Amino acid sequence: DIQMTQSPASLSASLGETVTIECLASEDIYSNLAWYQQKPGKSPQLLIYYANSLNDGVPSRFSGSGSGTQYSLKINSLQSEDVSIYFCQQNYDSPRTFGGGTKLELK
Amino acid sequence: QVKLLQSGAALVKPGASVKMSCKASGYTFTDYWVSWVKQSHGKSLEWIGEIYPNSGATNFNEKFKGKATLTVDKSTSTAYMELSRLTSEDSAIYYCTPSHWFAYWGQGTLVTVSS
Numbered sequence: 360d361i362q363m364t365q366s367p368a369s370l371s372a373s374l375g376e377t378v379t380i381e382c383l384a385s386e387d388i389y390s391n392l393a394w395y396q397q398k399p400g401k402s403p404q405l406l407i408y409y410a411n412s413l414n415d416g417v418p419s420r421f422s423g424s425g426s427g428t429q430y431s432l433k434i435n436s437l438q439s440e441d442v443s444i445y446f447c448q449q450n451y452d453s454p455r456t457f458g459g460g461t462k463l464e465l466k
Numbered sequence: 467q468v469k470l471l472q473s474g475a476a477l478v479k480p481g482a483s484v485k486m487s488c489k490a491s492g493y494t495f496t497d498y499w500v501s502w503v504k505q506s507h508g509k510s511l512e513w514i515g516e517i518y519p520n521s522g523a524t525n526f527n528e529k530f531k532g533k534a535t536l537t538v539d540k541s542t543s544t545a546y547m548e549l550s551r552l553t554s555e556d557s558a559i560y561y562c563t564p565s566h567w568f569a570y571w572g573q574g575t576l577v578t579v580s581s
Contacts, residue, residue, distance in 0.1 A: 402571035454527035
């Protein structure tokens, strides 16, 4: 199975700050990577697919980048509603696997 | 719009089985694979497997083979997952989500395994 290692596990940032979350795959996943946001008590929501494609309705302050085994999610100008847990997921090989999650809190 | 309505929470005894449902609307049910995802204790997510409603073909995470059974009812656009021989490790929220990129999710079904 492809292992997805996310970092950091938790992150504290101030409003308006830019934050970056990293995801490292155990092998090349050829940009078959998605990012999800999950708020407490809610289902995950797709933010980014194919590493850098913004899902419909997702604010443009979210962006994804990366290739090969290394990927990142960047949130510009952090807003209070961005407090969530973020997960990466590879869609390249079965079984599809997720990162362990990054809990983003406000400082 | 796409909606996925999952069945309600279940409290089941160890060793028993549970069957949950996922009723889809707002898209052509038979055109997209439906995946099931497990989330334990608010932690990370595990892909259980997927079913193609048009043919009933399935793919599973090896970890869940023998644990999960996936079926569909095309007439009602409903996907089902049955979990067998339940233990405390199966206590979790289970989500259904169609398509290759999980752009839509059900609200989740909470399964609690307890005597």
